[in-house]
Amino acid sequence: MxxxxxxxxxxxxxxxxxxxxxxxxxxxxxxxxxxxxxxxxxxxxxxxxxxxxxxxxxxxxxxxxxxxxxxxxxxxxxxxxxxxxxxxxxxxxxxxxxxxxxxxxxxxxxxxxxxxxxxxxxxTWPALAGLALTWVLIALSGIDFRTQLLPDQLTLPLLWLGLVLSLKPLFVAAPTAILGAAIGYLSLWSVYWVFKLLTGKEGMGHGDFKLLAALGAWMGPLALLPIILLSSLVGAIVGGCLIAMKRHHSDVPMPFGPFIAMAGWTWFAFGDSLWQAYRHAFGLA
Structure with missing residues (x-):
């Protein structure tokens, strides 16, 4: 270059x-x-x-x-x-x-x-891959905000690209990427079925499973818990503010994909810094 x-x-x-x-x-x-x-x-x-x-x-x-x-x-x-x-x-x-x-x-x-x-x-090559991840996450977030859809045409290529990059490995090794993809999918899949069995309602779409699986393939299973926690926190704050401002009714489903994408990109770009800040704040450094 x-x-x-x-x-x-x-x-x-x-x-x-x-x-x-x-x-x-x-x-x-x-x-x-x-x-x-x-x-x-x-x-x-x-x-x-x-x-x-x-x-x-x-x-x-x-x-x-x-x-x-x-x-x-x-x-x-x-x-x-x-x-x-x-x-x-x-x-x-x-x-x-x-x-x-x-x-x-x-x-x-x-x-x-x-x-x-x-x-x-x-x-670097990781930056080029990171740009591709960034752009797909933006597109998925915009589509989900507008339609509450996370198209397979975007989530599945993102998942497969993460797995292919692990062969290098560019971010995580192949076994870690495969484990991250499997845990990412099954974690939300399990939550979906437990919620449906208890309430008879669907709490989230299948696209959310695939998006988290894709992020697991890119960053490994250790990134999944921070991503879920960050996305849940941001989603709760944004949803609460919209309801308080009467911009959103509590009975109307809110897309979760944009918050997963937001948290995933944040951890991809700043995960190391956030983890170090957490360790320092709780005296684990």
């Missing part, structure tokens, strides 16, 4: 993260719609029903970006990550309808987290 100072690599990672964040917005918006349309088509085939002429929603890669409201294609200037939204003052250039703040927030989050990964790991 070119001999550049770390600050230059961090800046490049931030710019790359902004660009990827723009694509992640497309994934967050289009992948669930595409999945739902394909499920309806498969259901009609299984039930041997006549096709209703439904056309599939725009794909993720081929179809150009357009306004979700008026469908007008966006100009290159409109597609500039973060700055395009600011220049348009949050409104479509053509129909003047408000553009969701999700677009700049996802781009900004992707840029900031990408910069942090390279700052922590340097211009």
């Amino acid at each position: 070119p001999d550049l100072p770390l600050t230059a690599w961090v800046a490049l990672a931030a710019v790359l993260g902004l660009l990827v964040g723009s694509f992640l917005n497309v994934v967050i918006l289009r992948l669930p719609e595409r999945m739902a349309a394909e499920w309806r088509r498969e259901a009609r085939d299984v039930l041997e029903l006549e096709a209703d002429g439904e056309t599939l929603p725009p794909g993720i890669v081929r179809e150009p970006s357009h306004c979700p409201h008026c469908k007008h294609p966006l100009s290159p200037a409109d597609n500039i990550p973060l700055f395009g939204w600011l220049l348009l003052r949050g409104r479509c250039r053509y129909c003047k309808v408000k553009i969701s703040a999700q677009y700049p927030l996802v781009e900004l989050l992707s840029g900031v987290l990408s910069a942090i990964v390279v700052w922590k790991l340097g211009p």
